[in-house]
Amino acid sequence: MILTFPGQLDLATDDRLGFGEVYRLYFGRVTGLCRHLLRDRAIAEDAASEAFLRIRDGLARYDASVPMERWVLRIAANHCIDLLRRRRLEQRWFVEEPGVEPASATATPLTLVLLKEQRELVERSLAKLDEAYRVPMVLRYYAELSYDEIAAELDLEKTQVAGRIFRAKQMLRLALKETL
Amino acid sequence: MNCIPEEIAMLYVESELAAEEIQTVEAHPAECSACTELVGTLRAENVVLTSALRESVPNRRLRTLAHLAGSIAASATIAVPAQWAASMIQEAGMWANHVASMPFELAFRAARAIAPLALLLVVTQMTALAMTRRSNQQALVIGREEVIQDSVFATGETVLVEGKIEGTLFMFGRSLEIRGEVDGDEFAGGQEIRITGKVNGNIIGGAETITVRGLVTGGVYAAGRNVHVDSGGQVQREVISGSQTVTVDGKIGRGLTSGASTAMIGGTIERGISFSGKRFSSGLLGESTEASARRSGQERLPDGPGRGAVRQAGHQDPRTSAGKRLGGDHPLGGRGPGRGILRRMVTARGVSRILWRRGAVRT
Numbered sequence: 001m002i003l004t005f006p007g008q009l010d011l012a013t014d015d016r017l018g019f020g021e022v023y024r025l026y027f028g029r030v031t032g033l034c035r036h037l038l039r040d041r042a043i044a045e046d047a048a049s050e051a052f053l054r055i056r057d058g059l060a061r062y063d064a065s066v067p068m069e070r071w072v073l074r075i076a077a078n079h080c081i082d083l084l085r086r087r088r089l090e091q092r093w094f095v096e097e098p099g100v101e102p103a104s105a106t107a108t109p110l111t112l113v114l115l116k117e118q119r120e121l122v123e124r125s126l127a128k129l130d131e132a133y134r135v136p137m138v139l140r141y142y143a144e145l146s147y148d149e150i151a152a153e154l155d156l157e158k159t160q161v162a163g164r165i166f167r168a169k170q171m172l173r174l175a176l177k178e179t180l
Numbered sequence: 181m182n183c184i185p186e187e188i189a190m191l192y193v194e195s196e197l198a199a200e201e202i203q204t205v206e207a208h209p210a211e212c213s214a215c216t217e218l219v220g221t222l223r224a225e226n227v228v229l230t231s232a233l234r235e236s237v238p239n240r241r242l243r244t245l246a247h248l249a250g251s252i253a254a255s256a257t258i259a260v261p262a263q264w265a266a267s268m269i270q271e272a273g274m275w276a277n278h279v280a281s282m283p284f285e286l287a288f289r290a291a292r293a294i295a296p297l298a299l300l301l302v303v304t305q306m307t308a309l310a311m312t313r314r315s316n317q318q319a320l321v322i323g324r325e326e327v328i329q330d331s332v333f334a335t336g337e338t339v340l341v342e343g344k345i346e347g348t349l350f351m352f353g354r355s356l357e358i359r360g361e362v363d364g365d366e367f368a369g370g371q372e373i374r375i376t377g378k379v380n381g382n383i384i385g386g387a388e389t390i391t392v393r394g395l396v397t398g399g400v401y402a403a404g405r406n407v408h409v410d411s412g413g414q415v416q417r418e419v420i421s422g423s424q425t426v427t428v429d430g431k432i433g434r435g436l437t438s439g440a441s442t443a444m445i446g447g448t449i450e451r452g453i454s455f456s457g458k459r460f461s462s463g464l465l466g467e468s469t470e471a472s473a474r475r476s477g478q479e480r481l482p483d484g485p486g487r488g489a490v491r492q493a494g495h496q497d498p499r500t501s502a503g504k505r506l507g508g509d510h511p512l513g514g515r516g517p518g519r520g521i522l523r524r525m526v527t528a529r530g531v532s533r534i535l536w537r538r539g540a541v542r543t
C-alpha cells in the first residue's frame with residue numbers, strides 16, 4: 001500500500017511504513033509548529049529534530065486510533081512547551097490584562113485580511129503576542145488541537161485556555177486595527 | 181432574549197461548548213441578525229488565522245520546485261561528467277596502450293594529432309548518449325514484464341520501474357521508484373526517490389527524500405533533504421550523504437559518511453561512521469545511545485554489558501567518561517573490550533563529530 005494521505009497512515013497494518021516515511025510526511029508540519037511556538041528558526045529546527053527523535057522512539061507505542069498527524073504534532077508541541085518552560089518563559093504565563101477589541105457583528109480587522117501580505121501581518125502580529133496567548137493560539141489554529149488537549153499540554157484548565165484564546169483574538173484585532 | 185456573549189459564541193464556533201450550552205445557543209432566535217453575523221464573523225476569523233499560520237511556513241510547492249530544479253541540476257552535474265569520464269577512461273586506456281608502444285617522439289606527434297580527434301570524441305560522447313528514452317508527462321511505468329537491454333533515460337511526473345533494466349538508468353521527475361531491478365548504476369533527480377527493488381550498481385541522486393527499502397549492491401551517493409535506509413533496506417557498499425537528515429534502520433555493508441544536521445542510526449553499519457553535524461542518535465551501541473551536543477550538551481550513553489569501548493576527546497561538558505562501556509551486543513567492532521572506538525568531539529562552535537572505527541583503538 002502506497003500511503004499518500006497523512007490521515008491514512010496505519011503503522012499497525014503497513015510494515016513498509018518506516019520512520020523515514022513519517023519524517024517525510026510530517027517534517028514540514030512539525031518544523032512549522034516549532035517555529036510558531038519558539039519564534040527562532042535555528043532553535044525550531046533543533047526542536048523539530050529532537051521531536052522526531054521522540055517520535056521515532058515512540059513509534060512502537062503509537063496508538064492507531066489517534067490520527068498520526070495529531071499524535072506527531074502533540075509530541076512536537078509537548079517538546080516545544082518543555083523548551084519554553086526550560087527557558088523559564090513560563091513565568092510570563094501570568095501577564096497583565098491586555099487591551100481588548102471585541103468582535104463586531106460585521107467585519108473585524110481579522111476578517112478584513114484578504115491579501116497574502118495581510119495574512120503575513122497576522123502571523124507577525126501573532127508572533128508578537130506573549131507566550132501565554134501565542135502558544136494556545138498556535139496549538140489551536142496551527143496544530144488544530146482541541147481545548148482539552150491544549151489544556152493538558154499547558155497544565156491549564158479548559159476555561160483558562162478558552163479565556164486566553166479569546167483575549168488573544170482581541171489583542172490581534174487591536175493590533176491589526178492599528179496597522180491596517 | 182439576550183444576545184449570545186462573544187466568548188460563548190467563540191466556543192460555539194469552535195465546537196467546544198458543552199451539550200447543554202449548545203442547546204442554549206441554538207435556542208437563541210435564528211432571526212437575531214447580530215448573533216448570526218457574530219458567529220459568521222468568528223468563523224471567518226478562524227479561517228484567516230489558520231491560513232495565516234499555515235502560509236507563514238515556507239511554501240511547500242515553491243520549495244519543492246526549488247528542490248526539483250536543484251536536484252536535476254545536481255544530478256545532471258554528476259551524471260554527465262560521470263558518463264563522459266567512464267567513456268573517456270575506456271578510450272584513454274585504449275589510446276594509452278597504443279601510445280605506450282611507440283617511440284617517444286612518434287608518440288608525442290601522434291598525441292598532438294590525436295588531440296582534436298579526442299576532443300571530438302568527448303563532445304560526441306557527451307551529446308549523443310545512446311540509450312533508450314522513455315518519457316511521459318504524467319506517470320511513466322516500465323512494466324513488470326518488461327526487460328530493457330539498454331541504458332534508459334526516463335522522465336515523468338512519476339516514474340515507476342517495475343521491470344528490469346539491463347544498463348544504466350537515468351531518471352528524473354517528481355516521484356521516482358524502482359520496484360524492479362536495474363543492472364547498472366542509477367542517476368536520479370527528483371522530489372522523492374524510492375528504491376524498493378534491486379539496483380545492481382550505485383545510486384547517485386539528488387532529491388528531497390531518498391529512501392532505500394530494497395537492495396543496492398553498490399553505494400549510495402546522495403544529496404538532498406532526507407536520506408533514509410529504512411528497515412529492510414540494504415546498501416552493500418558505502419553511503420555518502422550530504423543531507424539535512426540521514427536515518428539508517430536497515431543495513432550498510434561498509435561505512436556511512438554523512439554531513440547531515442541529524443543522523444539517527446537504528447540499523448547496522450558494518451564499518452565506520454563519519455558524521456559531522458548537530459545531532460547523532462544511535463541504537464547501535466545499546467538500547468538508546470544519543471549524542472545531542474548542540475546547546476543542551478546532553479547525551480545519554482547507557483552502561484551495560486556491551487563489549488565496545490568509547491573514547492572521547494575535546495568534550496566541553498561530558499556526561500559520559502572516556503572508555504565508558506556501552507550496553508547491547510552491538511555489531512560494530514564488538515569483539516572485545518577496546519576493539520572498537522567511538523570518538524566524539526565537540527568543537528567550540530558546538531558542532532559534534534563522531535567517528536567510529538572498527539578495530540581501531542585510540543586513547
